Amino acid sequence: MTTQPHTDRRVAIVTGGSRGIGQQVAQRLAADGFAVVVGYAGNKDAADDVVRTIEDTGGTSYAARADVGDESEVAALFDLAEATYGGIDVVVHAAGRMALSPFVELDLGELDALYRTNIxxxxxxxxQAARRLRPGGALVNFSTSVVGLAFPGYGAYAASKGAVEALTLILAREMRGRDVTVNAVAPGPTATELFLDGKDEETVARLAAQPPLERLGTPNDIAGVVSFLTGPDGRWINGQVLRANGGII
Structure with a gap:
């Protein structure tokens, strides 16, 4: 990583920024004018590719590794963002883990790993975001529309994201007086590597047909929602879970 000087731009941290929805969010926020810290867990090459894409289009970015379940590593990530750019205005927590299995078959070790990452x-x-976000800032977490849709096989994952929703709504109220919004985005079926992995064509087609718009969501669809929540037009949205799913009920 090449250390960059402090910037007058607003600054965003995007965890899980090396792929999927997080990658598109990082690139969209850079296009919106943010200096973007691309947080990643293990795939440095992918994170560096995101940074190059941002810089090639005139943006400011760097990649930094942190295990989101490790408080020391996350604190170091925030320290580095503040030291490099002078402060933090937006945090988008897109890092997550998914394990699909019926209740009776799920390995409890996988359950523990899922909850460590997601909860x-x-x-x-x-x-860290609550301690450090500057006034006028925004925190966006990620849930899932499966919390309401209750698809079989998603029990552990949906339960972890139900916890995310509870944390989001409570933190929004605890941030009273700070001029910081706290929301969650709950995508429906979205065409990411994580979502498509292990699904046959029939399953994908069935899920794509469920929304009235009759398609899967895209990472760009979700990045647009995050852009709204972290931009000036989203300042009156606070303590909410936005179900970005094309109208699935």
Missing amino acids: RGTFVVDQ
Whole structure:
């Protein structure tokens, strides 16, 4: 990483920014004028590719590794963002883990790993965000529309994201007086590598047919929602879960 000087731009941290929805969010926020810290867990090459894409289009970015479940690593990520850019205005916590299995078949070790990333990770990232976001800032977490849709096989994942929604709504109220919004985005079926993995064509086609708009969402669809929530037109949206799913009920 090449250290860059402090900037007058607003500054965003995007965890899980090396792929999927997080990647598109990082690129969209850079296009919106943010200096973007691309947080990643293990795939440095992918994160560096995102940074190059941002810089090639005139943006400002760097990649930094952190395990979202490790409070020391997350604190170091926030320290580095503040030291490099002078402060933090937006945190988008897109890092997550998904394990699909019927209740009776799920390995409990996988359950523990899922909850460490999705619940503990959200708490750790949000705790740092709550301490450090500047006035006028925004925190966006990620849930899933499966919390309401209750698809079989998604029990552990949906339960973890239900916890994310609870944390989001409570933190929004605890941030009273700080001029910082706290919301969650809950995508429906979205064409990412994580979502498509292990699904046959029939399953994908069935899920794509469910919304009245009759298609899967795209990472760009979700990035647009995040752009709204973190921009000037989203300042009156606070303590909400936005179900960005094309109208699935």
